[in-house]
Amino acid sequence: MGLRNFKVWRGDAAGGELKDYQVDVNEGEVVLDVIHRLQATQEPDLACRWNCKAGKCGSCSMEINGMPRLGCMTRMSTFEEAETVTVTPLRAFPVIRDLVTDVSFNYTKARETPAFAPPAGVAPGDYRMQQIDVERSQEFRKCIECFLCQNTCHVVRDHEENKPAFSGPRFFIRAAELDMHPLDAKTDRKEYAQSAMGLGMCNITKCCTEVCPEHIKITDNAIIPMKERVVDRRYDPLVWLGRKIFRRDQLEEGTAVSSTLHTGETGSVDGAAPVNWHRGIPVAQSASVDDEGKLPLNEVLSDRTGASSPFGDDVTFPVDPKGLNYYHPGK
CATH class of the missing domain: 3.10.20.30 (Beta-grasp domain)
Structure with missing residues (x-):
């Protein structure tokens, strides 16, 4: 040439x-x-x-x-x-x-981001996930930490003073990945991203997505969904009013799950083969109503349909453990 x-x-x-x-x-x-x-x-x-x-x-x-x-x-x-x-x-x-260049800013933010927290009492090697749960967050695992997305984000590129409060798109996808993880014991990833990582400072210009060499859809698949869930929880007046009336957010954590658990110390369900994915087996339920038989206000007025079940729409609960193939190789 x-x-x-x-x-x-x-x-x-x-x-x-x-x-x-x-x-x-x-x-x-x-x-x-x-x-x-x-x-x-x-x-x-x-x-x-x-x-x-x-x-x-x-x-x-x-x-x-x-x-x-x-x-x-x-x-x-x-x-x-x-x-x-x-x-x-x-x-x-x-x-x-x-x-x-000195990219230590990114390693500082990495240390500030809470790591994966396994369920209590579960040893490494005993984790169980369905393939569909793996695939949901697999896209974000492709990140090679080139920090091109961090560099092009104008929140820190043009405003040095924003760096202490803003983690950047690389760590937003990390938070999104853990938020999707069914075995992550921390349930406040979205709230943490909003309160401590500066999620609200992102105005979704998609410049980070444009420069990603791994073609990760950072904005569409991670940042926007997390921002929507935070807004729904914090600012949707119907959700806020419904919680105030029905006190749904004040229920003791795990009450609904504990009533459906049938798992013994061996990890078997009712004496069947071991199924150790550490999630409560849901029982088929009708629409959630209060003591007077009324639907929660946000369910009555919402025009949004529920998302498809990760198990498939043709699966009923409780799932027959004999039909599952997620057994520990050593058992």
């Missing part, structure tokens, strides 16, 4: 500037290849962070022509031959040197 024109930012925390270079580019190469050739032929002290060169470690995050991208996944063939390719460090984080 011949010589191509580049502008690469050189400097450190004290300041820097864009410098012009002409570098040989071969067919099929990516921007990271060009940076390596620039190091080898012209600028041996050029600092650039990289590791796998396969788009899976997230190390080579940079801004290419102003767009947050992975250097190893941006092919030179996507640019015009006469185009000058500008390579700069991530803008949202402090520069250490050249193209290397």
Whole structure:
């Protein structure tokens, strides 16, 4: 492909500037290849962070022509031959040197995010989940922590003062993943995201989704659903009034579940084969009514239909444990 024109930012925390270079580019190469050739032929002290060169470690995050991208996944063939390719460090984080930035902000937020909390009394290796529950959150597990979504989010990109109160899209999908996890013992993921992670500061511009190299639908599948559930719980006047009248949120936790449990110490149900997924077996129920036989106000007035059962709409409860195949391999 011949010589191509580049502008690469050189400097450190004290300041820097864009410098012009002409570098040989071969067919099929990516921007990271060009940076390596620039190091080898012209600028041996050029600092650039990289590791796998396969788009899976997230190390080579940079801004290419102003767009947050992975250097190893941006092919030179996507640019015009006469185009000058500008390579700069991530803008949202402090520069250490050249193209290397200090992304410790993200590790601080990772430590602040409550980890998965297993059910009480359940040992590692004894967890049980249905495949449909695995698939719901599998999308968010693809995150390679390149922090491109964090960098492009204008809440912190343009407002440094927001960083203490805002965790960013990478950790919103972590909260969403755990909120979907049927074995996570913490039930306040949505509320925590709103009160401590700054979920309300996100105005869903979808810029984080646009730059994700793993094509995770961060906004549509994680942030928007969590914001909707928080709003329903906190601000929907019908839900608020219904709770005040019927005191549904003041019921003792686990009362409804404990009445349906038939699980013994061995993990078997009524003497059947062990089924150890640690959830109460629901009993078929009619519409929820109060002592006077009246429906809760929010159910009477809501125009929304209930979501499909994760077990399938053709399954009745209680589920026959003999028909399940989620047994511990060692039992």
